[in-house]
Amino acid sequence: MASMNQWIAATLLIGAAATASAHALGGGAARSTGDAAAVGAPLAAPAPRSLEAALAAVSPDHIRNDIDYLASDELAGRDTPSREQRIAARFLRHRVQRLGFAPGAKDGYFFQYPLDFKQLDEAKTKAWIDTDGERTELAFAKEFFLSPRSLAATRLEAGVVFCGTGSKEELAKVGPLNGRYALVMDKGDFGRRLDNALREAGAAGSLMTRASDARGPAYEEIFPQQLESLRRGSPAWPSAETTPALPRAYLTKECAAKLLASFGSSDPALGDELDCKFGLEVALQGDGKVWCENVCAFWPGSDPVLAQETIIVSAHYDHLGIAGDGRVFNGADDNGSGTCGLLALAEALAARGPLSRSVVLIWVSGEEKGLWGSQAWAANPWLPNGAKAVADINIDMIGRNKPDSLLITPTKSHDAYNGLVKIADRLAPQEGFPKLGSADDYWSRSDHAMFARLGIPVTFLFADLHEDYHRVTDDPEKIDCDKIARVVRLVMRMIEELQGPSLLPQS
Ligand SMILES: [Zn+2]
Incomplete structure (x- = not known):
């Protein structure tokens, strides 16, 4: 049941699949085809x-x-x-x-x-920041995380633009993102809506950092459960959704600070572009089925x-x-x-x-x-x-x-x-x-x-x-x-x- x-x-x-008959x-x-035997009667032979x-x-x-x-x-x-x-x-x-x-x-x-x-291939999943030809590798499950909900195999290296909280108004001010990452302060009230808005603005992916006044549990509280789910894998009825989720990584506080440091300020303005490239490669086990x-x-x-x-x-x-x-x-x-x-x-x-x-x-x-x-x-x-x-x-x-x-x-x-x-x-x-x-x-x-x-x-x-x-x-x-x-x-x-x-x- x-x-x-x-x-x-x-x-x-x-x-409803219907082949009605x-x-x-x-x-x-x-119709009945005969009398059924009474129950309880001994059925010796x-x-x-x-x-x-x-x-x-x-x-x-x-x-x-x-x-x-x-x-x-x-x-x-x-x-x-x-x-x-x-x-x-x-x-x-x-x-x-x-x-x-x-x-x-x-x-x-x-x-x-x-x-x-979808089950994550952890060994083949990585993220990095390239600044002036120098690469800093980020540690999965320590510095960056993925969400089981938007998990998909992907590889994307691109510039990063600060997009505030990712609201429609802010994205309109930022202007076309032209295939770059949107760096978004996560206030805890996003779902698929954010993806759609970012896609419209031309983003190729998103990097989420936790806003200090965010609602709901901190990333650090959510991550262990999500890690468990990413490792175990989760089955889903085959999706009719043809548009894949935008690549998205969640950054811990320290990692976000590292990234923001490349602005030369911890308080960037809307539309500022980081002086670096961000890379994300996500691999799945098997063929996703x-x-x-x-x-x-x-x-x-x-x-x-x-x-x-x-x-x-x-x-x-x-x-x-x-x-x-x-x-x-x-x-x-x-x-x-x-x-x-x-x-x-x-x-x-x-x-x-x-x-x-x-x-x-x-x-x-x-x-x-x-x-x-x-x-x-x-x-x-x-x-x-x-x-x-x-x-x-x-x-x-x-x-x-x-x-x-x-x-x-x-x-x-x-x-x-x-x-x-x-x-x-x-x-x-x-x-x-x-x-x-x-x-x-x-x-x-x-x-x-x-x-x-x-x-x-x-x-x-x-x-x-x-x-x-x-x-x-x-x-x-x-x-x-x-x-x-x-x-x-x-x-x-x-x-x-x-x-x-x-x-x-x-x-
Ligand atoms: Zn049941």
């Missing part, structure tokens, strides 16, 4: 390849083992991107391979998508027509990584529960054998960062054999709170209410959930929201937040694996009900 801020950010970023499920007209065999294959013990592994400290909170997340992806892939699932993505089991990822993975497993349908209509079942397998104090966000419920629930569903499908329709299981990454993995899939949807998606059932945080409580969205009072929800409402009591509550408030907070943008009817099963949500205390021992197993059995029953005649509009 993504936090409020993260989904707001995601919503702002998205241009409205169909009968949207109106809730999916279920007939092979039956729904009963599938339900019997869902094992709370297997789920427990899987969560113990995926939510262990060794998996380091499965951050996007991280080495441990890639290990988790390979674990999931091997499991579905062993169960006989086919690859569910164009290039195999992994649907890969790129993120912007990182590839992330959704794991996609395909369970082909047996009916030549219906197999082209695929039911997606999704769960995110990423979480928040490691906290600042080194403790691991294990994410046992968020979303170890859904991740391992989906593995249990894979075992159920393997026991069930081929259904009429195809099923694709998608373990999504990047959810906690703002639904990035599902957004990437929705921007470029791909299913084997040119099949179409006719439904998405998404599970996230299904292992906590009361054993008989489970929420669903979209409910009757939601615009997107559909036949999947009707089926879930009807079948839930058979798995010990007498009445599904409303998760409508969480409609935009997990990956089904991205599948819904494609016009696919979706539903989201969720057992609500709790006191360990997004805390380092979301641990495996607190998980109710029997509850997860019953949610998975409910999903299996829903899939079984969705084997009827075509859900797509007849053209």
Whole structure:
């Protein structure tokens, strides 16, 4: 489950990619294909390849083992991107391979998508001042700093012009900067606006010094955090911004004094040009991109027509990584529960054998960062054999709170209410959930929201937040694996009900 801020950010970023395929499920007209077995009845010897065999294959013990592994400290909170997340992806892939699932993505089991990822190459990053042919090298992280926000590979050597606080009025007085650096007294109230104003004035870069009356924390307080972030690197949804940030260096007090000394005054006038050249070279590790993975497993349908209509079942397998104090966000419920629930569903499908329709299981990454993995899939949807998606059932945080409580969205009072929800409402009591509550408030907070943008009817099963949500205390021992197993059995029953005649509009 993504936090409020993260989904707001995601919503702002998205241009709705639409390949709408409205169909009968949207109106809730999916047909039942038979009576589901009553729950709780002993299933001593279920007939092979039956729904009963599938339900019997869902094992709370297997789920427990899987969560113990995926939510262990060794998996380091499965951050996007991280080495441990890639290990988790390979674990999931091997499991579905062993169960006989086919690859569910164009290039195999992994649907890969790129993120912007800027990580500073500290050894190759430098700055210098040239005065009368004499070069003074500046020490990174001591005399000059960079901001992770405006980080870009660059090399620029140019003259330096004093531009006061960089206000429009001051820049108008300074006149055209003609490719030189603007030396700016930072009062703590700049964002991208300053870059735009400087660019208009013809600056090629900026050098920031701290004004004595600046608001907010001193550079010296900000720099250590920024250094950490520059070294670790930070992922971002690929930017549509085509204008690169202007090269910008932040100078410590002593360094700024060194530079100002070349004016012959510590109090230069607007438009004064320093008697020196400033050089800045910033290098990044790698190519500024990182590839992330959704794991996609395909369970082909047996009916030549219906197999082209695929039911997606999704769960995110990423979480928040490691906290600042080194403790691991294990994410046992968020979303170890859904991740391992989906593995249990894979075992159920393997026991069930081929259904009429195809099923694709998608373990999504990047959810906690703002639904990035599902957004990437929705921007470029791909299913084997040119099949179409006719439904998405998404599970996230299904292992906590009361054993008989489970929420669903979209409910009757939601615009997107559909036949999947009707089926879930009807079948839930058979798995010990007498009445599904409303998760409508969480409609935009997990990956089904991205599948819904494609016009696919979706539903989201969720057992609500709790006191360990997004805390380092979301641990495996607190998980109710029997509850997860019953949610998975409910999903299996829903899939079984969705084997009827075509859900797509007849053209
Ligand atoms: Zn979450």
